[in-house]
Amino acid sequence: MDLNHNHFSSQDCGDCPIRHRAVCARCDARELDELEQIKYYRSFEAGQTIIWSGDRMDFVASVVTGIATLTQTMEDGRRQMVGLLLPSDFVGRPGRERAPYDVTATTDLVMCCFRKKPFEEMMIRTPHIGQRLLEMTLDELDAAREWMLLLGRKTAREKIASLVAIIGRRDAALHLSGKKGPLTFDLPLTREAMADYLGLTLETVSRQISALKRDGVIELEGKRHVIVPDLDRLLEEAGDDTDGGLLV
Amino acid sequence: MDLNHNHFSSQDCGDCPIRHRAVCARCDARELDELEQIKYYRSFEAGQTIIWSGDRMDFVASVVTGIATLTQTMEDGRRQMVGLLLPSDFVGRPGRERAPYDVTATTDLVMCCFRKKPFEEMMIRTPHIGQRLLEMTLDELDAAREWMLLLGRKTAREKIASLVAIIGRRDAALHLSGKKGPLTFDLPLTREAMADYLGLTLETVSRQISALKRDGVIELEGKRHVIVPDLDRLLEEAGDDTDGGLLV
DNA sequence: TATCCCACTTGATCTGCATCAAGGCAGGCG
DNA sequence: CGCCTGCCTTGATGCAGATCAAGTGGGATA
Numbered sequence: 001m002d003l004n005h006n007h008f009s010s011q012d013c014g015d016c017p018i019r020h021r022a023v024c025a026r027c028d029a030r031e032l033d034e035l036e037q038i039k040y041y042r043s044f045e046a047g048q049t050i051i052w053s054g055d056r057m058d059f060v061a062s063v064v065t066g067i068a069t070l071t072q073t074m075e076d077g078r079r080q081m082v083g084l085l086l087p088s089d090f091v092g093r094p095g096r097e098r099a100p101y102d103v104t105a106t107t108d109l110v111m112c113c114f115r116k117k118p119f120e121e122m123m124i125r126t127p128h129i130g131q132r133l134l135e136m137t138l139d140e141l142d143a144a145r146e147w148m149l150l151l152g153r154k155t156a157r158e159k160i161a162s163l164v165a166i167i168g169r170r171d172a173a174l175h176l177s178g179k180k181g182p183l184t185f186d187l188p189l190t191r192e193a194m195a196d197y198l199g200l201t202l203e204t205v206s207r208q209i210s211a212l213k214r215d216g217v218i219e220l221e222g223k224r225h226v227i228v229p230d231l232d233r234l235l236e237e238a239g240d241d242t243d244g245g246l247l248v
Numbered sequence: 249m250d251l252n253h254n255h256f257s258s259q260d261c262g263d264c265p266i267r268h269r270a271v272c273a274r275c276d277a278r279e280l281d282e283l284e285q286i287k288y289y290r291s292f293e294a295g296q297t298i299i300w301s302g303d304r305m306d307f308v309a310s311v312v313t314g315i316a317t318l319t320q321t322m323e324d325g326r327r328q329m330v331g332l333l334l335p336s337d338f339v340g341r342p343g344r345e346r347a348p349y350d351v352t353a354t355t356d357l358v359m360c361c362f363r364k365k366p367f368e369e370m371m372i373r374t375p376h377i378g379q380r381l382l383e384m385t386l387d388e389l390d391a392a393r394e395w396m397l398l399l400g401r402k403t404a405r406e407k408i409a410s411l412v413a414i415i416g417r418r419d420a421a422l423h424l425s426g427k428k429g430p431l432t433f434d435l436p437l438t439r440e441a442m443a444d445y446l447g448l449t450l451e452t453v454s455r456q457i458s459a460l461k462r463d464g465v466i467e468l469e470g471k472r473h474v475i476v477p478d479l480d481r482l483l484e485e486a487g488d489d490t491d492g493g494l495l496v
Numbered sequence: 497t498a499t500c501c502c503a504c505t506t507g508a509t510c511t512g513c514a515t516c517a518a519g520g521c522a523g524g525c526g
Numbered sequence: 527c528g529c530c531t532g533c534c535t536t537g538a539t540g541c542a543g544a545t546c547a548a549g550t551g552g553g554a555t556a
Contacts (some may be wrong), residue, residue, distance in 0.1 A: 072397045080400040082393035093386050094515055100390065127375035134382045138341050141385060142348065144392040145330035149320045151399035152328040152447025156513065170492055184347055191534065199400025206535055222522095223534065362505055404543065439504060451542055470552095471504065 031126055038118040059113040060092030066109030067188045070101040071196060081196040083140075086170055090136055094120045107188055121229040151199045154239055159198040160208040161237035164218060168228055183228040205212035212237070278480075279374055286366040292353035305347040307361040308340030314357030315436045318349040319444060329444040334418055338384055342368045356435055399447045402487055407446040408456040409485035412466060416476055431476040460485070 027035065041064070044050055049067065051057055063085050070083030070091070082101060085091055091103065094116070123129050150162050164187070171185040187194070191209075195202040212218050217237055219227040228234050275283065289312070290296055298316065299305055311333050315441050318331030318339070330349060333339055339351065340453040342364070371377050399411050413433070419433040435442070439457075443450040465485055476482050 017381055070393070072393070074397070074401065076487075080397040082396045095383070100392065101393070102300060130375065134378055134385060135343070137385045137389060141369055141389050141392060144389060145318070145320065145349070145397065148330045148392065148396060148399055149322070149328040151396055153322065154327040190532095202534085203515080204513060204535085207513095210535075239324075245381040449544060450504080451506085451545080454503095455543090458505075 025124070025131070028230055031122075033087075035114065036084060038115045038122075040113055040115075042113055044104060044109040046107050046109075046112075048105045048109075050103040050105060050109075050111075051099045053102050054098055055099050056097065057092060058116050060090070060094065060116055060119055061089070061111045061113040062086050063089050063113050064110040066105060066107045068109055068111070069104050069106050069193065069196075070090050071104065072101055079196050080199060081193070082144075084197065087174060090133070092116070094133075106190075106193055156198075156200055156204050156208050157211065158237065158239040159200060160194075160205065160212060161217065161234055162240065163194060163198060163241065164212075164226060164228070165231070165234050165238050168226070168231075183231055185226060187224045187226055264437060275374070275377070279370075280451040282370060283362065284337055286363045286370075288361055288363075290359050290361055292359075294353060296352040296353045296354050296356075296357075298357075298359075298489070299347045299354060301347055301350050303347050304345065305340060306364050308338070308367055309359040309361040311335050311337050311339070312358040312360050314353060314355040316357055316359070317352050317354055317441065317444075317465065319352065327444050328447060330392075331443070332445065335422060338381070340364070342371055342381075354438070354441055403461065404446075404448055404452050404456050406485065406487045407448060408429055408442075408453065408460060409465065409482055411442060411446060411484050412460075412490065413479075413488065414487050416474070416479075416482075431479055433474060435472045435474055 042050075042061075044066075053072070057202065065087055068085040068091070069081050070085070071081045073079050083091075091111075123133075127209050145215045150159055154162065167187060167189075168183045172183060178225050189197065190200040194200075194205045209218075209220075213220055216229070216235055219229065221227070290298075290309075292314075303322070313335055316333040317329050318333070318337065319327050319329045321327050331339075339359075371381075398407055402410065415435060415437075416431045416433050420431060437445065439450040439453045442448075442453045446453065457466075457468075461468055464477070465482055467477065469475065
């Protein structure tokens with residue numbers, strides 16, 4: 001289904017994030033060298049906006065560490081998150097001038113950017129880069145469709161359970177986990193960001209997290225650290241039939 | 249942004265739908281011939297299921313005429329549409345064995361299918377096919393993200409207005425319209441299908457359509473034929489700031 | 497012409513989540 | 527130490543949309 005998902009985590013890359021699944025899993029030495037020429041790093045602090053919707057965007061990029069989000073905002077201020085970028089995720093569209101969404105760092109963040117123009121030229125000469133991008137984009141589309149089911153039809157409780165499951169799994173995948181024991185990880189989002197993700201208000205998020213805790217579905221240490229004693233129970237709460245295959 | 253969107257409508261294709269934007273906008277004669285070898289047509293009646301989620305899917309396809317939908321269903325029967333396929337849209341993922349969603353014909357439908365295996369092989373040899381698919385997939389991802397904003401944050405009234413605007417525009421685009429006058433078209437979906445699209449119940453859909461009619465935002469002839477006297481008014485009701493650029 | 501069916505409409509009531517409002521708690525800084 | 531600020535929790539109330547239920551209208555069939 002999707003091949004290199006976990007082969008190149010940010011850990012593997014050290015400070016050579018061009019080896020991310022994003023771009024160059026199949027590049028040869030000359031191509032890697034060419035990518036080196038056009039890449040540069042950018043760091044952001046938690047909360048910082050990377051680019052505003054409508055702004056010129058002359059790079060494409062891959063997340064090295066930290067978390068970024070894509071959000072849309074309506075005139076009256078209603079906000080909906082439409083993308084959640086974890087390490088190794090790719091952002092930016094070859095051929096597009098301007099960003100269609102706000103891109104924000106929700107934690108401290110390092111991105112590996114490629115200048116767009118030369119990247120596009122290289123894509124034409126190097127078909128497997130385009131092929132990788134196609135695979136990744138299709139994965140993202142699948143994730144978006146799961147997300148649509150969540151937004152359109154799930155209850156608040158199910159939404160929270162789904163979000164916890166999604167983040168827990170991605171976190172586990174990122175840590176190359178073969179390790180057993182209860183799933184344990186930090187929620188990298190504020191209650192407000194979770195609300196934007198789920199199409200809820202932050203009060204409802206808070207209440208439903210409390211409810212899941214009260215019912216023993218999850219345990220909390222502090223406000224962010226989650227322990228999932230029974231993943232199957234959580235998935236059941238999430239109303240999830242897919243066995244995680246598609247959730248990115 | 250996206251190149252051949254309207255250059256190859258189903259009208260242009262006659263019975264050569266391989267000229268759809270989907271696949272072969274840039275193919276030469278030899279490549280077109282190769283595509284001819286692996287293509288075949290399938291027809292469906294309104295309401296017929298083309299493929300169930302989880303079934304083997306050994307083709308990829310392009311819609312020639314009619315409308316198909318992708319939907320997800322939860323165990324308890326809640327349904328959410330996650331894809332709406334109009335003429336010239338593409339469905340199926342190279343490299344995937346099984347369909348992740350139910351695919352259904354909501355009107356009488358003709359699809360132009362390509363056998364998956366040889367299609368994949370051809371894709372490897374013919375990079376610009378992959379490039380076209382990447383462009384199209386990115387367009388679909390953008391559409392999915394608009395859709396997420398709709399599902400997560402819009403009111404029922406805004407959802408209906410948005411849907412009418414989306415279908416009206418796509419219909420206009422399909423008819424190569426230079427013509428002026430009020431936008432006029434058929435809603436190709438039942439109230440129930442609209443509800444599945446919008447994350448509402450069919451009763452709410454019906455009520456809100458009535459409300460928009462009462463308020464003069466739209467006019468109806470029969471139950472399906474819509475006249476939009478003032479597109480800007482409709483877009484305002486839809487809560488839409490994007491000027492339609494991204495709505496596919 | 498009657499009758500059946502299906503897509504749709506409309507009404508009455510219920511409820512899950514939003515909204516409005518008031519704290520709590522931890523970390524930073526004077 | 528006390529105060530502030532940001533993030534979170536919890537309570538009270540309201541409302542948009544779901545649910546339950548009845549009825550309409552038009553097209554197909556006989």
